[in-house]
Structure formats: structure tokens, C-alpha cells
Amino acid sequence: MSRILLEVAHVSKKFDQQPVLADISLKIDHGEIVALLGISGSGKTTLFNIIAGLLACDQGQVLLAGEDVTGQSGQVSYMLQKDLLLPFRTIAGNVALPLLLHGENKHAAYQKVLPYLETFGLAGTQAQYPAALSGGMRQRAALLRTYLFGKPLALLDEPFSALDEITKRNMHQWYLDVIQQIDLTTLLVTHDIDEALVLADRIYVLAGTPSRIATELKLPARAQRGQDFELTPTFVDFKRQILSLLAGA
Numbered sequence: 509m510s511r512i513l514l515e516v517a518h519v520s521k522k523f524d525q526q527p528v529l530a531d532i533s534l535k536i537d538h539g540e541i542v543a544l545l546g547i548s549g550s551g552k553t554t555l556f557n558i559i560a561g562l563l564a565c566d567q568g569q570v571l572l573a574g575e576d577v578t579g580q581s582g583q584v585s586y587m588l589q590k591d592l593l594l595p596f597r598t599i600a601g602n603v604a605l606p607l608l609l610h611g612e613n614k615h616a617a618y619q620k621v622l623p624y625l626e627t628f629g630l631a632g633t634q635a636q637y638p639a640a641l642s643g644g645m646r647q648r649a650a651l652l653r654t655y656l657f658g659k660p661l662a663l664l665d666e667p668f669s670a671l672d673e674i675t676k677r678n679m680h681q682w683y684l685d686v687i688q689q690i691d692l693t694t695l696l697v698t699h700d701i702d703e704a705l706v707l708a709d710r711i712y713v714l715a716g717t718p719s720r721i722a723t724e725l726k727l728p729a730r731a732q733r734g735q736d737f738e739l740t741p742t743f744v745d746f747k748r749q750i751l752s753l754l755a756g757a
């Protein structure tokens with residue numbers, strides 16, 4: 509069986525005759541965390557929406573496990589920048605939403621989410637409302653809800669950008685831990701170079717006008733990086749390379 513879960517092939521997009529994305533091709537294998545990195549306005553969200561089937565592309569294809577899903581929504585799980593938890597629903601009510609939407613009854617759905625609350629570091633929060641939780645906890649609840657949509661690929665659009673620096677770093681480590689325990693492939697859209705370098709197995713850098721894939725970087729294996737990867741010469745070399753590509757954009 510092919511390891512490729514997502515393939516974006518030669519996707520282009522214009523808005524009002526203005527090309528934004530030109531001939532974008534990328535692949536993601538099962539289990540990978542791949543970052544799509546670009547400056548503000550480079551078309552990351554546009555590509556995200558095309559992959560999620562929320563926006564039509566002008567040319568190209570989106571393939572999921574080899575099947576053409578171009579323009580089809582509901583094939584991947586996705587999470588937008590803000591946590592978007594419903595303030596009037598408890599945490600259990602929020603994270604169980606995908607199961608309830610699939611027609612499960614409330615009791616069964618709540619029973620199913622309880623062990624996941626534990627895995628996602630949210631044990632004991634089921635009866636609380638989002639406003640009572642910290643930003644990091646709300647983001648974990650939103651990630652759990654995304655995961656419970658049950659699709660093999662999660663698209664995350666700047667999921668940690670609203671968090672303070674320390675909480676964000678803790679969330680990065682947490683995400684790397686939790687991803688070992690669940691079966692999920694991630695496409696992370698971000699403009700944060702450090703975040704991409706800390707989380708991703710591979711990075712696609714978008715640059716130019718219109719945006720193209722300027723380069724693809726393969727990072728050292730997650731297990732070999734260690735907690736202080738950000739302080740290593742390897743990290744700094746990657747960062748320098750990315751900065752020079754983005755600066756020339």
C-alpha cells in the first residue's frame with residue numbers, strides 16, 4: 509500500500525485575475541507532520557481551503573489515499589486559528605460534537621470522549637465551560653474535537669498562534685507527545701518558522717508572487733531532535749535557509 513495519504517498536484521488559483529498560487533504540488537505520507545510555511549498573504553489559507561474542499565481551484569487536483577477529492581468537503585478534519593469552542597456547551601459537549609453529528613446518542617458520545625480527555629490532558633474538565641479553561645486547554649479541546657471527526661488527515665491553520673510564547677512551546681511538546689498515541693497525519697499551516705522547525709518532519713516553503721513551493725526541507729527524525737533542538741546549529745542552519753527564501757519572496 510502506498511504511504512502517501514495526501515497529494516496536491518499542480519494546483520493553481522487566481523482571485524480576480526490575480527494569481528495567488530501557481531503550480532503547487534506536495535505530498536504527505538501517513539503519520540507525517542508536514543508544515544506549509546509562508547509569509548502573510550502567501551496563500552496558505554487559500555491552499556488550506558482548497559485541500560479541505562471549501563474553495564475551488566482553477567487547475568490541479570487534490571488526492572486523498574489515491575482518490576480524487578478535488579472540491580469535496582468533509583474528507584479531512586480541520587481546525588482554524590481560533591479554538592471556536594461553543595461557549596454555551598461544556599467541554600464534553602464541545603468535543604463530542606463530531607460524534608453527535610454522526611448520529612450517536614449523547615450518553616454514548618460522552619462515554620466515548622472521556623478516555624480521550626485523559627489522553628489530551630483534559631481529564632476532569634468534561635462538565636466545565638470553555639471560559640473556565642486556559643487558552644492552552646481550550647486549544648487542546650479544539651484539537652481533540654478535530655481529531656474526533658475521525659478523518660485520517662488533520663489540517664491545522666496556525667493552531668497555536670493566539671497563545672503566549674511559553675504556552676505555545678508547551679503545546680508544541682504536548683502535540684509531539686500526543687501524536688505518538690493517536691493515528692493522525694497533520695498538515696500544519698503556519699508563518700512561524702520556529703514552530704514549523706520544532707513540529708514538522710518536512711516543511712514546504714511557499715515563496716514568490718504568485719506563490720510557488722520554493723523548497724522542501726526534510727528535518728532530522730523527531731526522536732533524534734531532543735528538547736533543545738532549537739539551540740542546535742542544525743536548527744539555526746534550517747532557519748537561515750528559510751529566512752533567506754522568505755526574504756526573497
Ligand SMILES: Nc1ncnc2c1ncn2[C@@H]1O[C@H](COP(=O)(O)OP(=O)(O)OP(=O)(O)O)[C@@H](O)[C@H]1O
Pocket residue numbers: 523524528546547548549550551552553554555699
Ligand atoms: N476570497 C478572496 N477574494 C479575493 N482575494 C482573496 C480571497 N481570499 C484571499 N485572497 C487574497 O489572496 C492572497 C492570499 O491570501 P491567504 O489568506 O490565502 O494568505 P495567507 O498566507 O493565509 O495569509 P495569512 O498568513 O495572513 O493568513 C491575499 O492577497 C488575499 O488578499
